[in-house]
Amino acid sequence: MKPKTNRLKQGRRRSRKAGLPPGTLVHVGDRKVESVRVTYLDYDENKVEEKQVSAIEECFPFKATPTATWINIDGLHDVEMMERLGKEFDLHPLILEDVLNTGQRPKFEDFGKNVFIVLRMLSYNEALQAVESEQVSLIVGAGFVISFQERVGDVFEPIRERIRSNKGRIRKMKADYLAYALVDSVVDSYFMILERFGEKIELMEDKLVSDPTEKTLQQIHAMKREAILLRKSVWPLREAVSGLQRSESDLIGEVTSVYLRDVYDHTIQTIDTIESFRDMVSGMLDIYLSSISNKMNSVMKVLTIIATIFIPLTFVAGIYGMNFESMPELKWKYGYAAVWVVMLTIGMAMVIYFRRRKWL
Amino acid sequence: MKPKTNRLKQGRRRSRKAGLPPGTLVHVGDRKVESVRVTYLDYDENKVEEKQVSAIEECFPFKATPTATWINIDGLHDVEMMERLGKEFDLHPLILEDVLNTGQRPKFEDFGKNVFIVLRMLSYNEALQAVESEQVSLIVGAGFVISFQERVGDVFEPIRERIRSNKGRIRKMKADYLAYALVDSVVDSYFMILERFGEKIELMEDKLVSDPTEKTLQQIHAMKREAILLRKSVWPLREAVSGLQRSESDLIGEVTSVYLRDVYDHTIQTIDTIESFRDMVSGMLDIYLSSISNKMNSVMKVLTIIATIFIPLTFVAGIYGMNFESMPELKWKYGYAAVWVVMLTIGMAMVIYFRRRKWL
Amino acid sequence: MKPKTNRLKQGRRRSRKAGLPPGTLVHVGDRKVESVRVTYLDYDENKVEEKQVSAIEECFPFKATPTATWINIDGLHDVEMMERLGKEFDLHPLILEDVLNTGQRPKFEDFGKNVFIVLRMLSYNEALQAVESEQVSLIVGAGFVISFQERVGDVFEPIRERIRSNKGRIRKMKADYLAYALVDSVVDSYFMILERFGEKIELMEDKLVSDPTEKTLQQIHAMKREAILLRKSVWPLREAVSGLQRSESDLIGEVTSVYLRDVYDHTIQTIDTIESFRDMVSGMLDIYLSSISNKMNSVMKVLTIIATIFIPLTFVAGIYGMNFESMPELKWKYGYAAVWVVMLTIGMAMVIYFRRRKWL
């Protein structure tokens, strides 16, 4: 059961760091890519420049330009490079510590010179049949956004495409709008995860009615845990996005703020859906439990009907199996027939009784 | 089970849009009408003008007039028309995006030049025996209200009638009062839905006592889900109406604000009733479960009584069915009669025991 | 089951009004009295005047006088009279709408020229063995209080007596103190209802221990619903009284405000008690359920003891009831006795085993 392991590691990983001075850069988490990949996308209304660089220093010149620059870093284990980046862009040591420490909950922090956002990007792992969670960190400064991901592959491709092809308003806007767009696409991707989860619930509900087994219970429990994980990833986002939107930082413009309100709405919507899912999953447990009770009830009924009909009859047969010398009935001509009549009468009476009690 | 599908789609539909730039107009939802129907109602204290137009442009002249204008649009799939409307009335792109995206939760947003309200209009589908939910969006501007519905048919007919016949104060008031009247009639319509739901609960409670079956459990579960849906539709309305009432927008006048407080009260009342329903539905589950237990108990009792009486008797009969050569009792003159006496005594003792334990 | 009907009607009744313009006066609720009864009580420190009037207009002169006037109206169906009253006393249309619409939750609203209070007066209907709830509306203006009740008969008689006989400080105070006195006596009357409810709980708890039946469960469920109703009636009162007390309205004086704090305290105390009752009622359900389980357990034990002792014995008897030609034991002289010894030994062993397991 891989996903369980995955789930619990979040709290655990941090312990590796205990005792180090705050701001010490140590990558806490699994190394998910071979080598760190750094790309930049520099654009304004008139031009776009995109490149995968081999050394982080190639990105440094863009810091001062009036264009918007998006530096994306896939893979977090090159700690030394991070330090060079931090020095150049004047980042607070705690920012980089949190970037490298991949067990953060979603949050927003205003460090004055830049704004720091942590998100959790969810994806559905088909092999494990489980939701996986990856930490995405954004640093928004004057004229740049630096994004950090644990591995290559993300939900940002449509944004890149929009920048390249100058679709929508993104090329006309500053770095804050880019940051908004990134947050927005992460939140939008949650809806796909919820869709999968909703389908699973539907399947499970049908199965629950048609054929509940002990394995069903395990699956309900797994879904409950998955709902807990989803909740943990999305719930703090509400506060983070709300903080970002109402932030008084100069880095977040008025116009972007309106768009962030929209993201906030989507977050609430996601939370609402997750809460409904939780209600439904716990409702399924109730159904499962009472379905077990019902089954046991029907098993009991069969036993009771058979036993209640035949035990008295067997007693009657036992009577006339006794070997007393003087049992007048045994010598009666119609004794045997009479016993059959008695037994059939008893049997019929029982059946009628059960009918009336609606057991048959 | 159509309604279940319906219920879960809300979170799912959005995923179609993931990756598009914000403000892109895409109709997300089922196309519920063949063609879009646009009507306007322009009025002041002295005159009323009402018309179903073939092109949205016919409504544009009313934008500048001092009269109050209500433009109603049934059907959301004509995206191009929406864009023309948005351009003319200077609507924020996010407003139209939300209008077209029919999975919104009730909300109120102040965009400065206009105010945006999303409501959920509930109706009871007799065929599916389930509550259905349709998104109604209102845009309130200076001198106009634009309302969007997913399909033809609404709860606004009485308002139209009041405007036409100059009943009440509506003709004397501005567009904000019209917006209030629309919100009010949506909230008022909830009471009818709750009435239906209340009747269903009463029926179910009677059935639960008289004849609980496994199907009853399914129905209780379905009602629980319906209560969740109702809650999800009404709960956020509280905040939305409260926001609208306390809004500092110039578009909402002092007088209307008093009326909105009344709508707020009705919303709270609705929420109260839904919460009571939830309590009652979960109480029904308790009764159902303990009723199963009681049934099993009575099944067990019957089995136990029959078995406990006859098993010892059968043993006695078995004794005298043995073929030992020297069994003195078998030769006694009253042996057979004595055995009957013994067996009847045992049987009576058992019956008395059960009587005392109140099992009979 | 009348009370159930009663309970659910609250949400339902409103639906009759859906579609009418706000402020339209329609009596929504049961007509509980034949004819509307109007009385007034006009007093200051020196004089009292009390009269039952035939036309509401007789009360109008007191509007302008410096004395405190209490107009009480029993019965709400005379809509036309209400309209005349509303016009004369300059009441907001929404006030009268709420007065006539008898499904309001307790609330306080400040309309500037007057203050509007809705309360629910509870009474215990001995015939139905259930709590009944009646809406009492108070309008407090400068120098007058108008109270509306659904039927004749209330908890205000002691206040009338105090005014007539100049007991306490009421004659020295203004209309706001009268309003306070009315609210106070409604809240005080809740304690009597809670006393009844507490007695019912005590009786039920005793019964639960001594003799729980399926009917007990129904009664617990009924009490749970009653607790929900009580809660619904009292909980919003907290906010209403608190609003009234902290109101900045000129109509509520400093001195009265201190007294209102006392009412607020009593309301909290009532809510506390109701919450305890809810806890106790749900605790009773737990006891009931585990008592069923215990019963089933003891039924099972009886069955198991009897069956486990006699089934092996019957088998032994069955052995020697076989008709094989060569069964040496059958011919032994003490064969029969030996079998008895064997059987008694088995039986004793079983009994000892059950003793050790504490089943006997």
Added chain:
Amino acid sequence: MKPKTNRLKQGRRRSRKAGLPPGTLVHVGDRKVESVRVTYLDYDENKVEEKQVSAIEECFPFKATPTATWINIDGLHDVEMMERLGKEFDLHPLILEDVLNTGQRPKFEDFGKNVFIVLRMLSYNEALQAVESEQVSLIVGAGFVISFQERVGDVFEPIRERIRSNKGRIRKMKADYLAYALVDSVVDSYFMILERFGEKIELMEDKLVSDPTEKTLQQIHAMKREAILLRKSVWPLREAVSGLQRSESDLIGEVTSVYLRDVYDHTIQTIDTIESFRDMVSGMLDIYLSSISNKMNSVMKVLTIIATIFIPLTFVAGIYGMNFESMPELKWKYGYAAVWVVMLTIGMAMVIYFRRRKWL
């Protein structure tokens, strides 16, 4: 069951007062002492004077002195004396009403000229094995504290001792510090009650594991009710102490305020512990219920094992007990032995099956 009666009376007693004008002095509660006992303790840094007076008027002279005076009254039924006291110390009628009405929840009220505090003093009644609750009211004025108790005997003796022997700082401080000391010693006494309760929980948990009976359930239920009572007594104290501490009354000095923060901390600590106890008690119920299930399970297993082994064997014996004329097996030389082999084989197979299922 005395304690139950005790518990429910709190809500009930008030009903005796319904209808009286507010501020009317009526003693609501049990008369717990024969005669009212009044003592005073007047002190400053240099002198102490302590006396039990026969008439309340003896205390009046201390009202104006600059020393701190503590007037303690045990027994509340001398209403007339209360009125004289109220007149002399200029107390608001609602204060005295609350003092006499012994069902108050803990609260703090600022009446300007004096501050009113209600506490609940808990004590463990060994005879009833239950917690008892007594109302303690404090009135703090400029230079005096008046305390009211329902009966003689309290937790204040150490404070008296400290004043007499000038231990600690109490003699150097004013009346507000005395009030703090009284509240503090009441809160401190809760820890002793919680200690008792904690011991009871421990005992119960051990019993639950070793020997759960139906009586155990009753005791768990009683503990749950006791926890509810504790909670009801302590929870509102939080707000009361917090209000007292942050009060802007001139009567509570800066220095005392710091000490009150300490009391607040202790109150929170008490509430924390009570909440943990509630969790533990409800956990015990879960254990009890599943222990019943486990018991039934093991009963079922015994029945099933015995029945399943012997029923088939009895059937085999029954076969050869039939009286058909032509049953070849009966004539075989080793028929009887063969049947034994068959039966033993069946029996062994069953035993092996149960072993594998871990039922044996």
Added chain:
Amino acid sequence: MKPKTNRLKQGRRRSRKAGLPPGTLVHVGDRKVESVRVTYLDYDENKVEEKQVSAIEECFPFKATPTATWINIDGLHDVEMMERLGKEFDLHPLILEDVLNTGQRPKFEDFGKNVFIVLRMLSYNEALQAVESEQVSLIVGAGFVISFQERVGDVFEPIRERIRSNKGRIRKMKADYLAYALVDSVVDSYFMILERFGEKIELMEDKLVSDPTEKTLQQIHAMKREAILLRKSVWPLREAVSGLQRSESDLIGEVTSVYLRDVYDHTIQTIDTIESFRDMVSGMLDIYLSSISNKMNSVMKVLTIIATIFIPLTFVAGIYGMNFESMPELKWKYGYAAVWVVMLTIGMAMVIYFRRRKWL
């Protein structure tokens, strides 16, 4: 069961102090070390001085120096020493009272001249297989931090190492940063505890599926109690750290405040994980309970199948074991064979029936 005792003592210990004047120094708690150990660490950017002193007075000179001084005291029972320390450093008596009273919940208090912080340091006792909790108190003044622990051995060693070797920024910072570092390392150590707890949950979940026994329930219950203890230790920390961070005390600098926000984040993360654990533990109880039900169900099925097949067959055999003189079937040539056919048919029919019901 030592840990249980441990758990409940927290509320209990205080009772020893009831009645003493506030601020009286009494050590409430177990004396966990033989002798009190006092060490100091005085440092600035240029020098470090570390020493274990024999008399507290050796630390007094550092009070006035501009360097940062950390005085650490292991063992709390030397009350007299505490008093001398308190006098020298001008500590409020309530601070020292709380330091000695080792049942405090985490809190932060601003006493003006110094800031007081209480933390709970958790450690996993391998022998008892349980979490233990120790109180750590910090007093932050201008230029010094005094820390109190119940016993020798803590999680602060890495901090000492950092100071000695001038690693990180700690030597460049003031006493407030030292206080932050201490709080941070306590919070960081929680992650290790949670890691252990997470592993226990995983083990338990596997066991629950493979082999649930009655002991499993006990363990689940123990884990639930442990989760309650964890929660109680960490939850109030949230408020404490948040208060510390937003404190307006001059003692906490701007720069340190940013770091404290980081600690706050970690606290929230810890709480989140604990809440997930609680959810998982209560989910385990559900699984355990339904697993018991499932087991009973399968026991019932075996009984029912065996009994239902053989009881009717035994009846048939009983019929032909009767001794009537005229039973024609007994004389038929193929009578015996026919009975076998009948019995096999009945048996087969039963098996088919059970197959169809999926019991086999």
